[in-house]
Amino acid sequence: MGERLLYEGKAKRVLATGDPDVLLHRYKDEATAFDGRKRGSWRGKGRTNATMSAAMFRYLEEHGVPTHFIEQVDDTTLKTKRLEMLPVEVVVRNVAAGSLAKRLGYEEGTPLRQPVVELYLKNDELGDPLVNRYHLRELGVDDGTLAACEEMGLKVNDTLRPFFEERGITLVDFKIEIGRDTEGNLLLADEISPDTCRFWDRETGERLDKDRFRRDMGGVEEAYAEVLRRVTGEG
Known part of the structure; x- marks a missing residue:
């Protein structure tokens, strides 16, 4: 087949x-x-x-x-x-940007005191709304699984922040998705890219991610290519 x-x-x-x-x-x-x-x-x-x-x-x-x-x-x-995907998107934020800046009344670019973890319901028809543990319990996701998802998000953050810093990039925030394999293990899935992360140049603050498309800033193709070059050496 x-x-x-x-x-x-x-x-x-x-x-x-x-x-x-x-x-x-x-x-x-x-x-x-x-x-x-x-x-x-x-x-x-x-x-x-x-x-x-x-x-x-x-x-x-x-x-x-x-x-x-x-x-x-x-x-x-x-x-x-192949995984059985959880109906949860885990977002980890290091710097106030996008919806979090609006929600807290912060100026974009304000460093957060510690990483902020948010949970969103993975549902395109509903617009992937922000939810909490009570909502997710109602949808059948237990607290132990949610705690493991949050822990994985923070582990990814702790691992990738210094990686990007070494390459002159601030990891502002990112979204991950998680699923279970046939043995019940939780695995990171989906992607890690300028589509799912906010990347800012550490020196200039230039956006190197999908916000250039969202906000009609231009230079989207060049920004994606620049991130790839810094990460892998490929142009």
Whole structure:
């Protein structure tokens, strides 16, 4: 049995393979923002997100964070373990930006006293709303699982912040998704890229992420290429 499309999202396609425990994630050049109300594309986006995610998953695995990553198949495709995904998006924030700056009345760029962890319901139709543990208990996610998800988010943060600092990038915030493998282990999934992280140049504060697309700042293709170059040495 060959490849079969299981799911097509905003930024990638997920395909079944001949192995029921293995998936392919094929990243697209397309982008959306504001729950799909804004759409666009730029050359090399899929390659950047796939290649950078592969590098980040390898690095995190080396530092004790289990992930779904198996290998990078080609420029835009990753092979991963098949997981039962949790209905939770974990966001970790180091600097006030975007919705958190509005929520707390902070000026964008204000460093936070300590990392802030937020939980969002993974549901495109509802706009991925911010939720708390009470909501997630109602939806069947137990406290132990949520605690493990938060712990994983903070571990990813502790691992990646110095990695990016060494490359002249401030890791402002990021989103991760988590799933269970066939043995019940929680694994990091989805991607780590300029689509799911806010990256600011440490010296200039220049945005090197999807905010350039969201806010019509221009230079999106160049920003993604610059992050990839700093992370992997590839242009």
